[in-house]
Amino acid sequence: MRAAPTILHLDMDAFYASVEQASKPSLRGKAVIVGGLGPRGVVATASYEARRFGVHSAMPMAQARRLCPNGACLIPRFSLYRAVSDVVMALLRELSPLVEPLSLDEAFVDLEAGGTAFDAESALETGQRLRADIVAATGLSASVGLAGSKMLAKVASEEAKPDGLLLIEPGTERALLAPMSVRTLPGVGPATGEHLRRAGITIVGELAEAGEDELVRMVGRSHGVGLYRMALGLDDRPVVAERDAKSVSVEDTFDVDLHDRVRIRNEVQRLADRCVHRLRDSGHSGRTIVLKVRRYDFSTLTRSETLRGPTDDPAVVREAAARLLEAVDTTGGVRLLGVGVTGLADYTQEDLFAQSMAAEAASAGDAGAAEPDGAAEAAGTGGPGDSGAPAGPAGSGGPAEAPEGVEPAGEPEPARERRWAAGSDVRHAVYGPGWVQGSGVGRVTVRFERPGSPPGRVRTFRVDDPELEPSDPLPLVGEPAVGEPAVGEPVPEEG
DNA sequence: TCTGGGGTCCTCACCCTC
DNA sequence: TCTGGAGGGTGAGGACCC
Numbered sequence: 373m374r375a376a377p378t379i380l381h382l383d384m385d386a387f388y389a390s391v392e393q394a395s396k397p398s399l400r401g402k403a404v405i406v407g408g409l410g411p412r413g414v415v416a417t418a419s420y421e422a423r424r425f426g427v428h429s430a431m432p433m434a435q436a437r438r439l440c441p442n443g444a445c446l447i448p449r450f451s452l453y454r455a456v457s458d459v460v461m462a463l464l465r466e467l468s469p470l471v472e473p474l475s476l477d478e479a480f481v482d483l484e485a486g487g488t489a490f491d492a493e494s495a496l497e498t499g500q501r502l503r504a505d506i507v508a509a510t511g512l513s514a515s516v517g518l519a520g521s522k523m524l525a526k527v528a529s530e531e532a533k534p535d536g537l538l539l540i541e542p543g544t545e546r547a548l549l550a551p552m553s554v555r556t557l558p559g560v561g562p563a564t565g566e567h568l569r570r571a572g573i574t575i576v577g578e579l580a581e582a583g584e585d586e587l588v589r590m591v592g593r594s595h596g597v598g599l600y601r602m603a604l605g606l607d608d609r610p611v612v613a614e615r616d617a618k619s620v621s622v623e624d625t626f627d628v629d630l631h632d633r634v635r636i637r638n639e640v641q642r643l644a645d646r647c648v649h650r651l652r653d654s655g656h657s658g659r660t661i662v663l664k665v666r667r668y669d670f671s672t673l674t675r676s677e678t679l680r681g682p683t684d685d686p687a688v689v690r691e692a693a694a695r696l697l698e699a700v701d702t703t704g705g706v707r708l709l710g711v712g713v714t715g716l717a718d719y720t721q722e723d724l725f726a727q728s729m730a731a732e733a734a735s736a737g738d739a740g741a742a743e744p745d746g747a748a749e750a751a752g753t754g755g756p757g758d759s760g761a762p763a764g765p766a767g768s769g770g771p772a773e774a775p776e777g778v779e780p781a782g783e784p785e786p787a788r789e790r791r792w793a794a795g796s797d798v799r800h801a802v803y804g805p806g807w808v809q810g811s812g813v814g815r816v817t818v819r820f821e822r823p824g825s826p827p828g829r830v831r832t833f834r835v836d837d838p839e840l841e842p843s844d845p846l847p848l849v850g851e852p853a854v855g856e857p858a859v860g861e862p863v864p865e866e867g
Numbered sequence: 868t869c870t871g872g873g874g875t876c877c878t879c880a881c882c883c884t885c
Numbered sequence: 886t887c888t889g890g891a892g893g894g895t896g897a898g899g900a901c902c903c
Contacts, residue, residue: 407871414871416903429903432869475903559876561901594877595900618875625871660895670870676896708871 377539378484378495379611381517381525382464382502385534387477389419391456392446392795394511394848396807398819398827403427403443405436409794410627412707416448420534444809446795452845453477459509467498470611480522482611492518492539499537511823511848519545521607527556545605550577557602564591579603620654621662621712622646629668629705636702636709637694643711644693648686651713657682658713661689663696666708675699682717689713790835792816797846801839803831805846811835823848 384390388406393399403422407415413433418440425440437445457476464471464479468486473479483489489498499516506514513535517528524540527549532538540548549556554576555565571590573579579587580603588596601607622643630636640663651658662676675696683689693711792798792811798818799805806820809830816835821828823846833840 410871411868412871414869416871430870433871434868435870478903559901563900592878619873621873623872662896672898674897678895710872712873 376484376489376491376495377518377520377525377542378482378489378491379519379522379525380467380481380483380495380499380502381519381522381529382460382479382481382514383517383526383529383533384460384477384506384512384514386417386419386423387512388417388448388453389422390512391453391848392444392449393419395452395823395845396819397821397823397825399444400827403440405433405440405443405445406448406795407433407436407445409433409445409447412625412627418443444795447793449795449797449845450476455845456510456512456848460506460514463502463505463509467502470613472611472613472615480525480611485611492541496537496539499539503537509849521605522609522611523558523602523607524605526558527552530556546580549603549605550575550580552576554579557599559595559598559602564595567591576603617654617656617716619662619712619714619716620647620651620656620658621664621710622650623664623708623710623712625666625708626706629707630702630709631705633702636706637697639709640693640697640711641690643709644690645686647711647713648684648689651684651716656713656716656718657684659683659715659717660713661692661696662710662712662714663693663700664708664710664712665697665700665702665706667702668705668707670707672708673700676714678715682715792835797843799841799843800831800833800837801841805843816840822846 389404392404392406393402401421402419403425404419405415405422405427406417407413411434415427415429415431415433415436417429418427418436422436422440422443425443427436427440427443433445436443453476460477461471461473461479464481467488468481468483470482470485471479472481483495483498489495495518499518503514503516506512515529515532515534516537517525517530517532517540518538519525519528519540520542524545528538528540552575553565554560554568554574557576557579560568567590568574568579571582573582579599582600584597584600587600590596591599624639624643626639630639659682660676660678662674664672664674666672677692677696679688679692689711792808794808794810796808797805798808800818800820803818803820805822806818806828809817809819811817814835815832816837817830817832818840819828819830
């Protein structure tokens with residue numbers, strides 16, 4: 373184990389909700405719930421004000437609304453969160469080349485590798501400076517944990533929340549961990565937690581006392597050995613700056629269960645296209661196609677098929693997904709469909725060209741090929757002739773021109789009425805930038821304010837008001853917005 | 868109005884080959 | 886020639902994380 377506590381774990385506090393509060397001044401100090409707003413939506417993040425009502429991540433949105441009826445419920449705006457995250461990650465990379473992002477709002481940093489800290493004192497100083505820099509750059513608070521290992525640094529930042537910093541001194545790990553719940557340890561979720569509880573183990577100290585053999589017997593070799601080491605405070609996993617993606621997938625939960633087989637087939641095709649889009653964006657091709665189906669009773673099954681070689685051809689993925697669907701019984705209804713690709717390979721034009729030529733030769737030369745003939749067929753049609761596929765040549769993006777934002781899952785698209793999702797950014801020709809507070813019965817209510825401005829006032833428009841348009845999020849800091857009136861008519865003070 | 872979306876890793880069963 | 890085991894590939898599902 374490393375002696376110096378120079379592994380830093382950064383955790384932004386209630387990240388999505390905090391970003392929303394920063395960009396919408398009227399929500400500061402109020403309960404904010406970010407998540408899916410559909411009938412089957414769940415909470416992604418709740419502000420600390422909302423958490424006081426019992427709202428937490430992964431809770432059904434309907435339940436969150438019941439617990440916190442006055443909370444502002446907003447859809448996530450990932451493009452904005454990504455932009456803020458980029459700013460924070462850039463600050464981390466100034467500290468060390470070894471930065472391991474875990475998500476948009478979390479990362480490990482090896483300070484020693486960056487030469488920024490080598491003992492407790494310098495690590496503390498670096499951590500404090502980082503927190504101040506993040507506030508200056510984004511206006512948001514973050515919690516920092518410092519320890520000699522990743523696991524302990526994460527425990528420390530969890531203990532430091534919100535808006536705090538904690539360093540775990542070398543030598544104090546076991547005593548610190550002993551009284552904590554086993555659920556504190558990474559890898560111990562509801563299932564393992566319950567398993568251990570039934571064996572009379574609820575805190576980390578008891579885990580250490582149980583011994584490695586007993587834990588291996590209970591939860592399996594890999595997990596058991598890992599748990600025992602963590603209970604002793606041992607963790608020598610290095611901070612890894614770059615991780616290769618292992619799979620790419622997309623999935624949709626439908627507001628209402630799907631029963632119509634044709635509709636289900638169409639949705640699978642649509643998901644396959646979106647998946648390939650993502651696959652290509654990431655610069656990969658993949659070899660194994662996975663279909664995921666969650667049925668009406670929430671039972672989930674997956675079916676997969678491994679191709680002869682990696683592909684990023686939409687036709688090939690569509691065909692494979694369709695074949696997999698044929699083997700699935702969907703009577704009773706389907707609430708979720710997903711298509712994924714694993715066994716990723718680096719995308720190279722040559723590989724694909726060679727594969728396409730080989731498939732073409734195989735299908736042209738001999739009809740009776742081996743089993744994955746569908747793949748060969750599809751690869752053949754994806755050639756220069758471009759016969760079957762409706763999507764145009766690469767680059768045009770195809771029909772799935774999904775915007776960056778989050779749209780409600782699968783609707784049949786009737787006569788289009790403009791829809792304004794709560795929380796989304798808009799700009800009015802007269803009143804300037806604002807955000808949608810709510811909409812319904814042909815009306816949309818917009819609050820006109822921006823990051824750094826005082827809380828703005830609310831106006832209501834017809835949903836088809838031509839002067840109202842969707843807009844991009846404004847940066848949280850850096851715009852001289854304070855005191856500046858909105859574009860067009862000035863916003864009056866208090867009414 | 869129960870239960871999202873995008874991942875990773877592990878385990879187990881089965882089949883095939885050596 | 887038959888049999889048994891090891892080991893890899895594949896497919897499916899579960900647990901977990903943010």
